[in-house]
Amino acid sequence: MTAKADQSPNEGSQFFRKLFKNKLALIGLVFVLLMICMALFAPLLAQYDPNEMNIQQALLSPGTKGHLLGTDSYGRDLLSRIIYGSRISLIVGIGAVLVGGAIGIFLGLVAGYFGGFIDSLIMRFMDALSAFPFILLAITLMTVLDTGLMNVIVAIGVGNIPGFARMVRGQVLSVKEEEYIEVTKSLGAKQWRIIFQHILPNCLTPIIVYATMNVAGAIISEAALSFLGLGIQPPTASWGNILKEGKDFLVVSPHIAVLSGLAILFSVLGLNLFGDGLRDALDPKTKL
Amino acid sequence: MKAEEPLLSVEHLSVEFISGKEKLRAVEDVSFFLKKGEVLGIVGESGSGKSVAVTSILKLLPSNGQLAAGKIYYKNQDLADFSEKQMRKIRGNEISMIFQDPMTSLNPVFTVENQLVEAILLHQKVKKSKARELAVQLLEVVGIKDAKQRIKLYPHEFSGGMRQRVMIAMAISSNPSLIIADEPTTALDVTVQAQILNLLKQLQEKANTSMILITHDLEVVADMADQILIMYAGQIVESASAETIFKNPLHPYTKLLIRSIPAANKKSGKLPVIEGNVPALKDIPKGTCRFANRIPWIAEDEHEQDPKLREVEEDHFVRCTCYQHFHFKEE
Amino acid sequence: MLRYILRRILDLIPTLLFVAIIVFLVTRMIPGDPARVMLGPQASVTEINNLREKLGLNDSMGAQFIAFIRDLLHFDLGDSATYNRPVIDLIMERFPNTIVLTVFSLCISLIIGIFSGMISAVKKGTAWDYFFTIFSLVGVSMPVFWLGIMLVLFFSVNLGWFPATGIGSMDAGIVDYVRHLILPGVTLATIPMANFSRITRSSMLDVMGENYIKTARAKGVSGTLVVCKHALKNAMTPILTTIGMQISSMLGGAVLTETIFSWPGMGRLIVDAINKRDFVVVQGTVIFLAVLFVLINLIIDILYKVVNPKVSYVRGEK
Ligand SMILES: Nc1ncnc2c1ncn2[C@@H]1O[C@H](COP(=O)(O)OP(=O)(O)O)[C@@H](O)[C@H]1O
Numbered sequence: 001m002t003a004k005a006d007q008s009p010n011e012g013s014q015f016f017r018k019l020f021k022n023k024l025a026l027i028g029l030v031f032v033l034l035m036i037c038m039a040l041f042a043p044l045l046a047q048y049d050p051n052e053m054n055i056q057q058a059l060l061s062p063g064t065k066g067h068l069l070g071t072d073s074y075g076r077d078l079l080s081r082i083i084y085g086s087r088i089s090l091i092v093g094i095g096a097v098l099v100g101g102a103i104g105i106f107l108g109l110v111a112g113y114f115g116g117f118i119d120s121l122i123m124r125f126m127d128a129l130s131a132f133p134f135i136l137l138a139i140t141l142m143t144v145l146d147t148g149l150m151n152v153i154v155a156i157g158v159g160n161i162p163g164f165a166r167m168v169r170g171q172v173l174s175v176k177e178e179e180y181i182e183v184t185k186s187l188g189a190k191q192w193r194i195i196f197q198h199i200l201p202n203c204l205t206p207i208i209v210y211a212t213m214n215v216a217g218a219i220i221s222e223a224a225l226s227f228l229g230l231g232i233q234p235p236t237a238s239w240g241n242i243l244k245e246g247k248d249f250l251v252v253s254p255h256i257a258v259l260s261g262l263a264i265l266f267s268v269l270g271l272n273l274f275g276d277g278l279r280d281a282l283d284p285k286t287k288l
Numbered sequence: 289m290k291a292e293e294p295l296l297s298v299e300h301l302s303v304e305f306i307s308g309k310e311k312l313r314a315v316e317d318v319s320f321f322l323k324k325g326e327v328l329g330i331v332g333e334s335g336s337g338k339s340v341a342v343t344s345i346l347k348l349l350p351s352n353g354q355l356a357a358g359k360i361y362y363k364n365q366d367l368a369d370f371s372e373k374q375m376r377k378i379r380g381n382e383i384s385m386i387f388q389d390p391m392t393s394l395n396p397v398f399t400v401e402n403q404l405v406e407a408i409l410l411h412q413k414v415k416k417s418k419a420r421e422l423a424v425q426l427l428e429v430v431g432i433k434d435a436k437q438r439i440k441l442y443p444h445e446f447s448g449g450m451r452q453r454v455m456i457a458m459a460i461s462s463n464p465s466l467i468i469a470d471e472p473t474t475a476l477d478v479t480v481q482a483q484i485l486n487l488l489k490q491l492q493e494k495a496n497t498s499m500i501l502i503t504h505d506l507e508v509v510a511d512m513a514d515q516i517l518i519m520y521a522g523q524i525v526e527s528a529s530a531e532t533i534f535k536n537p538l539h540p541y542t543k544l545l546i547r548s549i550p551a552a553n554k555k556s557g558k559l560p561v562i563e564g565n566v567p568a569l570k571d572i573p574k575g576t577c578r579f580a581n582r583i584p585w586i587a588e589d590e591h592e593q594d595p596k597l598r599e600v601e602e603d604h605f606v607r608c609t610c611y612q613h614f615h616f617k618e619e
Numbered sequence: 620m621l622r623y624i625l626r627r628i629l630d631l632i633p634t635l636l637f638v639a640i641i642v643f644l645v646t647r648m649i650p651g652d653p654a655r656v657m658l659g660p661q662a663s664v665t666e667i668n669n670l671r672e673k674l675g676l677n678d679s680m681g682a683q684f685i686a687f688i689r690d691l692l693h694f695d696l697g698d699s700a701t702y703n704r705p706v707i708d709l710i711m712e713r714f715p716n717t718i719v720l721t722v723f724s725l726c727i728s729l730i731i732g733i734f735s736g737m738i739s740a741v742k743k744g745t746a747w748d749y750f751f752t753i754f755s756l757v758g759v760s761m762p763v764f765w766l767g768i769m770l771v772l773f774f775s776v777n778l779g780w781f782p783a784t785g786i787g788s789m790d791a792g793i794v795d796y797v798r799h800l801i802l803p804g805v806t807l808a809t810i811p812m813a814n815f816s817r818i819t820r821s822s823m824l825d826v827m828g829e830n831y832i833k834t835a836r837a838k839g840v841s842g843t844l845v846v847c848k849h850a851l852k853n854a855m856t857p858i859l860t861t862i863g864m865q866i867s868s869m870l871g872g873a874v875l876t877e878t879i880f881s882w883p884g885m886g887r888l889i890v891d892a893i894n895k896r897d898f899v900v901v902q903g904t905v906i907f908l909a910v911l912f913v914l915i916n917l918i919i920d921i922l923y924k925v926v927n928p929k930v931s932y933v934r935g936e937k
């Protein structure tokens with residue numbers, strides 16, 4: 001299942017045809033684009049400052065004039081907070097996958113390319129990392145790290161490392177068999193040049209699919225951490241800590257918990273649908 | 289003398305596959321009949337529609353396929369009208385089937401015994417212990433030694449030839465009147481092929497079973513078949529007794545098939561191949577001779593418009609007039 | 620077979636060693652003096668020094684690590700400062716509750732997941748298929764902590780059918796116990812259920828196209844039996860191989876689920892310990908869960924090998 005990076009234009013257009021024929025993938029893409037737009041244009045879209053409190057207007061229900069989705073216990077506009085919350089989700093989601101992906105890809109390349117003892121060492125380390133339930137790893141790291149956006153990204157990113165490493169290693173092993181690597185090797189090319197110029201581009205397509213799916217997982221993890229009070233700290237709006245607060249007002253104002261959760265669900269669903277579609281369009285046989 | 293009733297008589301059988309909004313014909317207007325104890329050979333390259341034609345007899349078409357037209361009289365009853373439940377009494381009991389690839393035709397997670405006993409219990413009212421004994425006997429009949437021990441093994445512990453023997457044992461377990469063998473030797477080594485064919489022939493003769501033997505290699509049916517159908521792109525292009533097919537082949541496709549039999553080419557050493565492929569369903573030419581593009585050196589007007597299958601001598605049918613003008617390509 | 624098991628166990632040693640190293644290093648990363656953090660700002664210098672001594676924090680890193688491993692081998696996970704009890708006792712007290720919750724969820728998810736996946740595959744392209752496909756797509760994307768809250772909102776707050784929190788006591792009868800178990804059980808089951816459904820569907824579809832299915836049908840086996848006997852047993856292989864992964868993610872999910880439903884299991888223990896800054900407990904529970912996961916995977920691997928006659932063959936052939 002070696003994916004070819006140098007797709008001919010024909011293959012490329014076929015890829016898009018397949019992708020756009022897949023209705024679920026399109027729905028997913030719409031959700032993803034909506035989320036990205038929300039994050040990018042938050043200041044334009046939000047009517048209020050997400051942190052602006054107004055105790056007189058606390059816990060208004062959705063549909064109240066001026067507050068489409070109502071307000072929270074501090075009288076902050078829920079819609080504006082959810083819009084701004086998309087920024088955190090997106091930054092953490094992408095950031096964590098970039099961090100985990102970069103390290104994982106590097107380790108996978110090294111393990112696969114060198115093989116032998118280095119390979120065993122790295123892969124046993126990856127086994128150990130994935131022995132920790134994903135969210136538990138993030139929770140543990142957050143207890144020792146300080147709160148803060150960067151630390152949240154790192155804590156979630158670490159859990160992404162083993163998956164990338166395993167996948168890239170597998171790709172490298174199959175690419176390594178191919179002849180042209182042998183040829184370049186005999187010409188005495190530097191090992192790192194072989195890795196970056198020949199092996200990495202060949203692994204790119206599965207990496208992209210895998211990364212898309214992992215952004216979804218990272219968004220959930222961020223929400224979970226914030227929900228436990230270990231992630232993004234109030235008053236910054238993040239879907240997880242809006243939900244955490246909504247839980248305390250579940251009986252009087254259920255809309256806070258319902259809506260913030262829906263935001264998480266739809267963005268994650270969108271990414272998963274799109275990721276599924278990407279995978280099927282790239283290569284239906286690849287099972288990730 | 290009154291002609292004997294045929295055991296199976298297929299009339300104007302057509303099969304369609306639904307692909308998107310299109311309906312594609314994989315088998316078109318195929319008719320043949322088969323008497324008790326007779327062997328019918330169906331020959332054609334891969335993709336000609338042989339498997340589709342015979343699986344439709346047992347109504348085992350994949351979910352996107354359907355019988356578009358035709359009657360399938362088996363013992364004077366039209367199977368086309370049979371319900372799924374009625375068909376289950378036919379399958380494996382009256383008509384059994386042997387498939388091409390013995391490596392994948394047995395279920396890998398059940399023992400051979402389990403699968404044989406299942407077949408026996410489906411159609412015979414016997415106790416399980418009796419069925420086990422019968423299963424061992426069946427294996428012995430198909431020439432598997434140490435059957436008692438080996439029956440406990442899983443399919444992957446058998447060689448390809450042995451697995452095909454197991455398939456045959458399963459097929460004859462309920463003494464069917466008709467065995468359909470769909471390329472039973474294609475996936476096997478040459479030496480094993482002959483053994484399996486011999487076994488089939490011997491079993492068929494002993495029980496006077498009728499048989500449909502499908503192959504893409506005319507040589508396989510040469511000394512087994514009574515009648516032969518040559519199929520191309522879903523149609524019968526020639527049908528006659530085996531003797532006639534080899535002595536007096538008419539259709540260009542038949543002639544080319546005969547010429548590509550290895551034994552017929554011992555002298556030249558080089559095996560002539562028929563250039564090109566059977567067209568995919570959506571590419572089958574309409575209203576013209578379907579074989580025309582495989583013999584481009586024959587002028588277009590030598591072919592017939594909308595060619596029909598005609599009886600050119602008694603019991604010898606050929607499609608399209610191009611046979612009258614055909615000559616091998618000069619090399 | 621015995622050799623295979625031995626080899627797999629030997630393989631685990633480096634992995635387990637790395638698990639220990641990771642936990643050790645992470646807990647040493649705690650900023651500031653762990654003893655001070657644990658005792659709070661009011662603690663006196665002698666108190667802190669005593670605790671440091673007790674925790675071995677005054678030794679060198681290497682010595683600390685060796686002591687750490689030695690304790691681990693004796694199932695000694697240290698003592699909790701806030702509970703004033705050995706961590707292993709706390710774990711053993713809570714662990715059964717987590718097992719009950721996880722096993723209950725695993726059962727629900729396997730039954731419903733496999734069943735819905737089978738229907739999806741057999742009735743491919745029908746309304747049933749679309750229903751279960753969407754159901755499982757939403758399922759895998761579900762933030763379980765939110766689902767838990769929604770279930771509480773609907774079934775406890777609005778309908779009052781099930782209690783929102785806590786664990787039933789067996790003294791109050793099995794009914795009460797199960798009533799407490801339902802909501803957290805369903806919450807935790809959602810993601811694995813959706814995953815099992817998807818895997819079952821795709822592997823069933825693969826299997827249904829296999830030649831041996833055609834053989835079975837040609838023998839006269841009924842449609843239902845073909846699906847339930849011939850296809851399902853083959854389709855189980857990929858399902859079995861993912862159970863380990865699912866259990867791991869369920870142990871993670873249990874942390875969140877238990878928090879929402881105040882279920883007194885390992886997850887609650889961890890979250891409480893984090894809030895109380897009781898790092899010894901965090902370290903102990905995390906290492907316990909990781910080792911548990913490694914062992915579960917070992918068992919599944921071995922079971923898989925026993926159950927599936929093909930495995931050795933396929934591997935041997937390649
Ligand atoms: N399930 C299916 N859907 C669509 N087309 C099919 C299907 N099965 C077979 N076909 C097509 O029907 C034609 C005849 O196939 P088949 O009967 O298997 O050929 P043969 O057995 O002669 O090699 C081929 O073109 C094949 O592609």
Ligand SMILES: [Mg+2]
Pocket residue numbers: 335338339340470471
């Ligand atoms: Mg065929």
